[in-house]
Amino acid sequence: MEYMEKQDMNQYETIVGMEIHVELATSSKMFCSCKNDPFGAPKPNMYTCPVCLGLPGALPVPNKKAIEWTIKLGLALGCEIQLYSKFDRKHYFYPDLAKGYQISQYDLPFCRNGLITTELGDVRIHRVHLEEDTGKLQHAMVDGKKVTLVDFNRSSVPLVEIVTEPDIHSGEQAKLFLKKLHQIVRYLGVSSADMEKGSMRLEPNISVRKIGERELPKYKVEVKNINSFNFVKRAIDFETKRHIELLEAGQMPKQETRGYVEGTSSTVSQRSKEEAADYRYFPDPDIPPIRLTEAYVTEIKKTLPELPDSKIERFMKEYGLSSDEAVHITDEKTGADYFESCVSLAQGSFETQNITPTIIARNLINVHEEEMSPKKRIDALLAKAQEKNVDAGVITVAVTLVLGQQTKAIADYKHGKLSALMFLVGMVKKELKGKGDAGIIEQELKKRLS
Amino acid sequence: MFNTLTVKEAIKKLKAKEISHQELYTDLAKHIASTNEKLNIYLSVDKQVEQKAEKLLDAPLAGIPIAVKDNFLTRELPTTAASNVLIGFMSPYESTVTKKIVAAGAAIIGKTNMDAWAHGSSTETSDFGPTKNPRNPEHLPGGSSGGSAAAVAADVCIGAIGSETAGSVRQPSSWCGVVGLKPTYGRVSRYGVVAMASSTDSPGPIGKTVEDTAILFESMAGRDEKDATTPNKEVPQLSKEIANGVKGIHIGICYTDHPEIGKQQVSQQILEAGKLFEKHGAHVSLVPISEKVEKGKIFTPDFAIGVYTVVQRGEVSSNLARYDGIRYGNDRSFFGAEARRRMMLGTFTLSKGYSEQYYNNAQKVRNLYLQNFQELFEAYDLLISPTTPSYAEKLGASFGSPMYGELEDMLLEPTSISGLPGISVPCFRDEKTNLFLGMNIVASWWQEEKMIQAAHLYEMETPWNTWRNKI
Numbered sequence: 001m002e003y004m005e006k007q008d009m010n011q012y013e014t015i016v017g018m019e020i021h022v023e024l025a026t027s028s029k030m031f032c033s034c035k036n037d038p039f040g041a042p043k044p045n046m047y048t049c050p051v052c053l054g055l056p057g058a059l060p061v062p063n064k065k066a067i068e069w070t071i072k073l074g075l076a077l078g079c080e081i082q083l084y085s086k087f088d089r090k091h092y093f094y095p096d097l098a099k100g101y102q103i104s105q106y107d108l109p110f111c112r113n114g115l116i117t118t119e120l121g122d123v124r125i126h127r128v129h130l131e132e133d134t135g136k137l138q139h140a141m142v143d144g145k146k147v148t149l150v151d152f153n154r155s156s157v158p159l160v161e162i163v164t165e166p167d168i169h170s171g172e173q174a175k176l177f178l179k180k181l182h183q184i185v186r187y188l189g190v191s192s193a194d195m196e197k198g199s200m201r202l203e204p205n206i207s208v209r210k211i212g213e214r215e216l217p218k219y220k221v222e223v224k225n226i227n228s229f230n231f232v233k234r235a236i237d238f239e240t241k242r243h244i245e246l247l248e249a250g251q252m253p254k255q256e257t258r259g260y261v262e263g264t265s266s267t268v269s270q271r272s273k274e275e276a277a278d279y280r281y282f283p284d285p286d287i288p289p290i291r292l293t294e295a296y297v298t299e300i301k302k303t304l305p306e307l308p309d310s311k312i313e314r315f316m317k318e319y320g321l322s323s324d325e326a327v328h329i330t331d332e333k334t335g336a337d338y339f340e341s342c343v344s345l346a347q348g349s350f351e352t353q354n355i356t357p358t359i360i361a362r363n364l365i366n367v368h369e370e371e372m373s374p375k376k377r378i379d380a381l382l383a384k385a386q387e388k389n390v391d392a393g394v395i396t397v398a399v400t401l402v403l404g405q406q407t408k409a410i411a412d413y414k415h416g417k418l419s420a421l422m423f424l425v426g427m428v429k430k431e432l433k434g435k436g437d438a439g440i441i442e443q444e445l446k447k448r449l450s
Numbered sequence: 451m452f453n454t455l456t457v458k459e460a461i462k463k464l465k466a467k468e469i470s471h472q473e474l475y476t477d478l479a480k481h482i483a484s485t486n487e488k489l490n491i492y493l494s495v496d497k498q499v500e501q502k503a504e505k506l507l508d509a510p511l512a513g514i515p516i517a518v519k520d521n522f523l524t525r526e527l528p529t530t531a532a533s534n535v536l537i538g539f540m541s542p543y544e545s546t547v548t549k550k551i552v553a554a555g556a557a558i559i560g561k562t563n564m565d566a567w568a569h570g571s572s573t574e575t576s577d578f579g580p581t582k583n584p585r586n587p588e589h590l591p592g593g594s595s596g597g598s599a600a601a602v603a604a605d606v607c608i609g610a611i612g613s614e615t616a617g618s619v620r621q622p623s624s625w626c627g628v629v630g631l632k633p634t635y636g637r638v639s640r641y642g643v644v645a646m647a648s649s650t651d652s653p654g655p656i657g658k659t660v661e662d663t664a665i666l667f668e669s670m671a672g673r674d675e676k677d678a679t680t681p682n683k684e685v686p687q688l689s690k691e692i693a694n695g696v697k698g699i700h701i702g703i704c705y706t707d708h709p710e711i712g713k714q715q716v717s718q719q720i721l722e723a724g725k726l727f728e729k730h731g732a733h734v735s736l737v738p739i740s741e742k743v744e745k746g747k748i749f750t751p752d753f754a755i756g757v758y759t760v761v762q763r764g765e766v767s768s769n770l771a772r773y774d775g776i777r778y779g780n781d782r783s784f785f786g787a788e789a790r791r792r793m794m795l796g797t798f799t800l801s802k803g804y805s806e807q808y809y810n811n812a813q814k815v816r817n818l819y820l821q822n823f824q825e826l827f828e829a830y831d832l833l834i835s836p837t838t839p840s841y842a843e844k845l846g847a848s849f850g851s852p853m854y855g856e857l858e859d860m861l862l863e864p865t866s867i868s869g870l871p872g873i874s875v876p877c878f879r880d881e882k883t884n885l886f887l888g889m890n891i892v893a894s895w896w897q898e899e900k901m902i903q904a905a906h907l908y909e910m911e912t913p914w915n916t917w918r919n920k921i
Contacts, residue, residue, distance in 0.1 A: 050543045050642075054772045056536070057523045057545060057642040061678045089768055091800075100771020150776070280800035282764060282809060285649035287678050 012208045012247070014240045015217060016168035017126075020181060022073075022160045022191045023133060023199040024066050030132040030158040031060030031103065037153075039197045044138070044151035052156035054098030059286050062087065066158035067110065067290065069190040070130045071300050073160060074111025076184050076307055077125050081297050085110050086289040087130075090279040095148070096135035098155050104131035106281040116180050117309075120173035124165040133157040160191075166205070166216060171233035171240075174204060178229045183308050187333045195227040202226045206239040208247065219255040223267050226260045234265040242267075311336055319343065319357035328365050339364055341374040346381070354385040354437050390436040398431040399444050413449060421445060453477040456917055457514060457609045457662035464512040471513055475500040478515055478559065482606045489582045491600045493520050494527045495560035502557050509555025511669060517607035519598045520561040521568055521644040522548050522653070527558065531644040532576040533566040534784040535773050545642025546674045547611060547653050554669035559607055562597025566786050567770065568613065568646040570594055571621050571858040572848040575788040580845060585627055585884045589842040592622030592858070594646075598656050599626040609666050610656040615647045616758050616866035617838075617859030619654040620874035624888025625842035627876045627916060629905070630656045631663040634895050635869030636681055638667075639674030645769040647762040648679075650866050658917040660875060660906040664688035667898065686899045694903045697731035699831040701904070704737050704748045705861055706835070716836035716887045719877045723834060723889055726911055727904065737826065737833065746829065749822040753815055754863035760799050760812035761867065767796025791852055820868050827894035832904055835861055837874040837888035862890060871898045875905045876914040879921075886914070 029036050032051035041047055050058035071081055088106035114125030135155040139148050162181065168174045182200065185193045193200040203224055207217035221243070223235045243253045258267040283289070306314070308330050315326040315336075330336045342360050349355050355378075363381055402424060403410065409427075412420035421442065428441045452474045455463065463469045486492050496502070503513030518524065521531040523541035530536040548558060565575040573581040573596030581596045583589040584604035591600040595612025599622035602610050612619040614632040623630025631654045638653045645651060655666030671685040703724045706717040724734040740747035770793055775781030785793070799808035826833065838858055865872055870892050877889035889908070893901040909915045 053777065055523075055541070055543070055778075056529070056531070056539075056644045056772070057521075057541075057640070058543075059641050059677050059679075061676060091768060091771060093771070093774070095774075095776055098772065098777075100774065101768055278802045280768075280797065280802075280805070282768070282800055282805065285647075285679075285765060286645075 011210055012240070012244050013211050014169050014171075014236060015166045015207050015209060016174055016236055017166035017205045017220075018162075018164045018168065018174065018177070019203040019205065020162045020178070021201040021203075022162065022185055022193060024069050024158040024160060025189075025191050025199075026063055026065045026069065026158055028063060029156045030063050030066055030130075031156050034156070036157050038136070038157055039199075041153045044149070044153060046153060048152045048155065052098065053152055054100075054155075060103055060156075060284070062287055062290070063158060066130060068300060069158075069188070070110050070128060070160050071292070071297060072188055072304065073162075073185065073190055074114065074128045075297070075301055075304055076188055077111070077114035077116060077128065077162070077181075079111035079114035079125060079128055081111055081292070082108055083292045083294070083297075084108065084289065085292070087284045087287045088281045089284045090131075090281055092277065092279060094134070096137050096150055096155070098135065098152060102132060102134065103284055103287070104161075105129035116177055116184075118173055118176040118180060120170065120176055121167065123167045123173075123177045126163045126165050128160060128162050131159050131161060133159040168204075171236035174236055175229045175233045178202060178232060180308070182229075183331065187305055187307060189333075198227070202229075202232050204232055204236055206236055206243070207253070208240055208243040219253055221253060221255070222257045223260055224257060224270065231260055231262065231265075235260045235267055238266050305333060315339075319361070321358060321361050325358065325361045325365065329361050335364070338374060342378055345374055345378045349382060354440070355381055356439075358439065359385070359437075385437070390432055394432065395428070395436055395441060395444055398428050398436070399441070399448060402427045402431055403445075403448060410449065451477055451481070451605070453481045453605045453608075454917070455608060456658045457511075457665050458659070460514045460608045461510075461512045461665075464507060464514070471500055471504045471507070475503065475515065478606065481604075482560075485584070485604055485606060488587065489584055489600060489604055490563055490579050491581055491584075491597050491604060491606055492517070492560040493530060493532065493563050493578060493597070496527055496558060499557050499559050506555040506557060509553070511551070511555030511665075513555055513557050514608045515559035516551060516556040516666070517560055517562050517598055517601040517610040518548060518558050519564050519595050519610075519612045521564060521613060521646075522561075522611065523642040523644070524548050524558060524561065527561050529561065529644070530578075531567050532564045532573075532578055533786065533789065534577045534780060535775075535782070536779045537784075539779050541642075543642060546639035546676060547643065547670050549642075550672075551611065551666070551669050556609075556669065562595075562601050562610065564597050565594035565788070567644065567766070567789050568594035568615060568618055569766070569788045569792055570848060571617060572843070573597060573622075574846070574848045575786060577786055582845065583626060583842050583885075585886065586842070589844055589883075589885060590625065590847060592625035592838075592842060594618040594622075595630075595656065596622045596626075599623050599628055599630065602626065602628040602656050602658055609658070609662050611653060611666070611670070612656050613643055613646075613651060613653045614866065615650045615652075615762065617862035619652075619656060620837050620862055620872060620888065620890055621859055623656055623874045624837035624876070624886065624890075627879060627886035627914075628656055628658060629660050629663050629873065629875050629909075629915075630654065631667055631873045631898075631902075632866070632871060633667060633671060633898060634871040636679045637683070637685075637871070637896070637898070638670050639672075639677040639680050641674055641676040645765075647765040648769065649761065649765060650758075650869070659915060660873070660902060660909050661689060661692055663873065664692055664902050664906075683896055688899055688902045691899050692902055692906045694899075695730055695907055696727050696904050699732050699900065699904075700829060701727050701732045701734045701832045701834060702737035702748075702826065702830040703734065704833050704835040705739060705751060707736065707739050708751070711836060711839055711861065714836065714839050716838070716840065716878070719887055720834055720836055720889055723877060723908060726908065730907060730911075732904075737830070743818050743822045745825055748826065748833070749819055749864065751860050751864050754819065754867060755860050757812045757815045757819070758859075758863045758867055759795075760808045761816065763792050763796035764800045764809050765796070767793045767800065788852075816867050819864050823865070823868050823870060823894075831893065831897075831900050833892045834904075835890050835892070837861065837890040841880065841883065841885040841887060865890075865892050870895060871901060873901050873905045875909055876916075877908075877912070879914055879916075
């Protein structure tokens with residue numbers, strides 16, 4: 001039975017396209033000068049004005065910084081930038097939508113055709129556009145009555161929507177993709193991308209098809225309420241299985257919106273979406289079309305920081321880090337910058353002292369003391385290195401001694417058991433009474449065992 | 451009676467202390483008290499206006515009383531846009547226009563009746579009853595700024611502010627025998643004006659004389675950081691250049707050869723005006739009407755109704771979506787019949803599958819009008835035409851005729867959808883009915899000074915202005 005299921009599963013492939021919303025961390029909102037800090041606001045409806053409350057006669061004026069940051073993100077994702085763009089009105093009714101429409105971008109998004117590479121395959125970016133966030137409903141009790149309150153602090157916060165092509169084929173790939181996107185957003189410093197606070201929201205559109213089929217399935221299921229990459233993975237895994245079971249039973253999965261349930265790692269139906277909603281898009285007459293120049297885009301391009309992929313490559317080349325170390329160190333831009341400050345402080349000691357960028361990197365990975373200044377850390381490392389500084393001759397003697405005793409470990413290592421090498425390093429260190437650098441000992445051992 | 455003073459005269463007399471604010475406002479209050487019940491011009495009046503005005507003597511407008519259409523948001527007076535939906539709504543903020551005119555020394559005496567949400571050309575769609583034409587109360591004042599035009603005609607203010615989307619300043623001005631100026635789209639901020647059709651809404655002054663509208667225009671116009679559609683253009687000082695005349699400029703006469711309009715008396719008046727301008731040194735010629743866009747000809751206004759109706763209804767359905775009764779005002783069941791009709795039509799034309807057919811096609815035809823005017827203004831400085839086909843209609847004329855407003859405004863719609871500036875000046879008075887005809891003078895974008903000069907000359911050289919020539 002188990003075997004059969006696996007067989008069936010293997011005949012299908014998962015097709016996922018993602019929609020990701022990222023709230024930009026500009027100081028003011030998208031179309032007014034209200035403070036953009038919905039999460040930090042001490043009271044509901046504090047950061048509001050006629051514009052974000054949608055009062056009669058109020059008019060939107062686009063936030064230039066938000067446009068700049070959207071283009072920056074587009075460039076970082078390798079998108080083409082549209083020099084002629086516009087904002088459109090997207091109509092629907094909901095009490096948290098002040099104007100009865102959301103200002104968004106319909107057919108002329110700022111950015112198109114980007115790409116993010118993952119170890120499990122490329123994910124093409126269909127488009128990146130800019131819009132405004134809505135207010136937030138709060139269900140509460142007031143004077144013993146159940147009521148719904150609206151908080152407009154979040155109304156008109158700049159929101160970037162990133163839409164991928166349906167290039168994701170597993171929960172794992174979705175996770176890799178999202179991690180990378182998250183990292184890029186954080187590198188650019190355009191958003192906190194904090195999923196707990198809702199400043200990054202993830203919506204996978206999932207369907208499955210038989211392997212070998214070319215056309216997109218005739219349905220898709222959108223899953224909402226997901227606030228972590230792991231949950232996206234689980235939602236996709238759950239949906240994939242559910243769809244396959246339905247298809248195997250001869251049923252077509254329903255086109256619908258489902259909600260993720262954390263406790264059970266499953267999803268439940270929220271509303272059916274048989275037909276595409278009609279948002280009655282039309283160009284917002286309050287905002288003239290936006291014409292950008294090549295020079296403007298070039299200027300933004302110049303402000304792009306070195307992105308994770310090229311940083312990893314450079315750290316491996318320039319500092320001799322292993323790929324794992326480089327990936328780890330560059331996880332956050334602040335970490336990578338910290339590493340480089342440490343390296344430049346220690347630069348003068350590379351020749352004379354027992355310290356290398358690799359040692360620094362490993363120290364950063366293992367010792368989490370974010371508050372510690374690079375100077376303090378390097379001083380501590382140098383002091384430790386001093387201690388470890390054992391004459392090469394002493395190490396050679398100790399290695400010889402250990403190799404003479406540990407014949408089983410040597411045999412294990414030669415049979416490819418890598419942990420045996422670590423065991424030998426430990427034995428040598430023991431012989432040296434804790435002194436000596438593990439890296440140097442390891443090198444010496446390898447040399448001798450080769 | 452000081453309430454019959456023009457803006458120019460009132461400022462002069464107040465500054466010279468020939469009259470006091472008290473005298474001026476007492477006359478106005480009396481006049482309002484004796485006429486408002488009959489004419490239904492003001493929806494609200496400011497009882498403290500005199501005290502406010504007194505403090506403004508040193509400002510350019512010296513504290514003169516200005517009537518403001520009820521779709522401009524004001525903090526001190528209610529704003530309803532003449533709709534039951536907004537009854538009880540007090541705006542927490544002030545519109546840019548009212549802020550600017552008050553800063554320039556205007557005192558807002560009251561808010562005037564209008565077609566509800568500015569939907570109409572009669573004021574009959576107002577949820578608070580129609581305004582009557584002060585020139586002949588059996589007739590309509592036009593609309594949607596009918597209350598503001600009537601306020602000027604009835605001398606219950608010194609000057610007024612209206613707003614035009616397609617004719618809403620000029621058509622009621624024409625019917626009430628006053629002067630209405632519609633600035634270039636984007637010249638005057640829309641911030642704080644209840645939106646009707648955002649892509650054509652233009653606030654504009656209504657006055658007793660051309661010069662009055664020029665003075666008010668200067669206090670309203672200019673770039674506003676809060677309205678992204680107002681470019682940073684220098685505001686022309688219209689009142690200073692007003693007497694420059696028309697010598698050497700090229701004027702084209704339009705629509706007098708239209709099969710329907712040509713038969714009307716107003717066309718005769720426009721041809722006469724052409725002769726007058728010629729006498730004063732302008733080069734005047736007829737611009738033939740054409741069913742298609744052709745160089746040297748004017749594209750028929752017949753299609754503008756369709757374009758305007760589709761675009762405007764679409765924008766209306768969108769702009770009125772916010773009145774959901776959740777945060778302020780009443781719920782949607784309070785919308786009147788005309789607003790409902792427009793929202794339904796607009797929702798339909800923007801719907802999937804129909805927007806291509808209606809909205810997108812309308813925008814294409816709109817571009818044809820734009821292209822036509824761009825070409826015409828290479829050859830002409832001004833285009834003149836009738837403002838409306840005929841005199842003010844009788845009360846009740848708009849009922850049962852959903853397209854009533856569009857037919858009345860058809861001669862103004864081509865220029866409105868193109869964002870052009872225009873001014874309507876009285877060009878005839880029927881002695882029997884005391885009703886007026888108007889001439890529409892249109893200039894190229896951002897060239898309001900040219901139309902003001904021609905309008906002023908015409909006003910000075912003809913007997914139709916009832917403040918310059920008392921009846």
